[in-house]
Amino acid sequence: MEPASTTTPVIEFRDVAYALPGGRQLLSGLNLQVQRDETLVLLGRSGSGKTTTLKLINRLLTPSAGEVSVNGTSTAASDVIRLRRGIGYVIQDVGLFPHFTVERNIGLIPRIEGWDAERIRRRVEELLQLVGLEANLASRYPHQLSGGQRQRVGVARALAADPAILLMDEPFGALDALTRDQLQREFLSLQQRLNKTVVFVTHDLREALRLGSRIALMEAGRLVTVLSPNDFVRSSDPLASAYVNSFGGGLDAVENRGAR
């Protein structure tokens, strides 16, 4: 793959539509670019098409019209396994392999890619530290972990082969408020160190304002607008302001804490 220039978006949607086999349209007319090292948040309520958009990037779904490109290459033309190995994927239900230890969960893709055992061990150790977990958790099984620990392992697993892109589908949605707050904070500091291109799905405006460098607001299968967190709060777009107003005055605090 030729190196993409800095102006080429890492991910690009061109006139993308997605319909279910039965014909129901979930997404239409989507044009969107994700730039290198940014955290683009897809914000919207259930059924707005955020998760569909995310799954089109790693080709868990294929567009029924239009084109999705990753690093300048259409996903339809790329080897789907190589494409996915280059993209970390974190989902709300985590989906850790229950019959593998934490170490094997994190080390699965490196092992399949043929890394030697010592390199995998060091990588697992490094990643556990990166996501704030004790090294002695490596030999535990997923059912022996708390929800927050599980999601940390999920993030570590997604980062294992050092992908340039990270897709996160409501990763903190199932956690209690305190744990979520902590993981959001860690995500921000992680993102400062690692500089990944992140696409992050959430329905939580606070989370979007806190974590996103840009927010793409979606509604009923369409992209409404893409704004920076600061512009989003001041936006005159009826849908965006409806979102903001639903939080009343509580947003100032959010803004001060996180938004860049």
Added chain:
Amino acid sequence: MNLFHFLLQNRDQVVELTLEHLWLVGVSTLLAVLIGIPLGIVSAHWPVWNKPVLGTANVIQTIPSLALFGFLLPVPWLGDRADRLAILALTLYALLPVIRNTYTGIRGVDPAVVEAGRGMGLTGSQLLFQVELPLALSVILSGVRVAVVVSVGLATIAAAIGAGGLGEFIFRGLAMVNNQLILAGAIPAAILALSADFGLGWLERRLRPR
């Protein structure tokens, strides 16, 4: 002469018939596993195959065993040797629990686990062998356990077509109206069934994912 006495006096024949019985059950179970697990995987992954595969296995199950042995008797190569025929019939009966449990086991794997695996770039076969089959293993094994227990019982009927096994004692006993002879076949068969049930059940619990 009591039963114990009889078994002791005829121990050579008891051992021989038990081994024959084990051979019939073992080979047919092995075949059922080799055929049934792939069919179960196919019906779990491609829903179009689900109905025809499970439907056929279900229909086979409804054929009375004695009738099935009779149907197969005139088939050229099979009819030559009674044990081939018995093994085929037992295999057909053992298919349903193996296919059904493979199907159920794979469909029962947490969708989030499968989605995560696909999303991180596992190929279809990596997903199958590293994730789906290991997680479905205890359910599949419980299907094999049912198949074995049923086969041990059914194999006694194979003696009716001369395939040997512990059914020999039973049929001979029926013909001679000798209860002791019937029990000499029935009791070892019951012991075989119970030990297979216990052994495979233990293995199944060991392999159950947490």
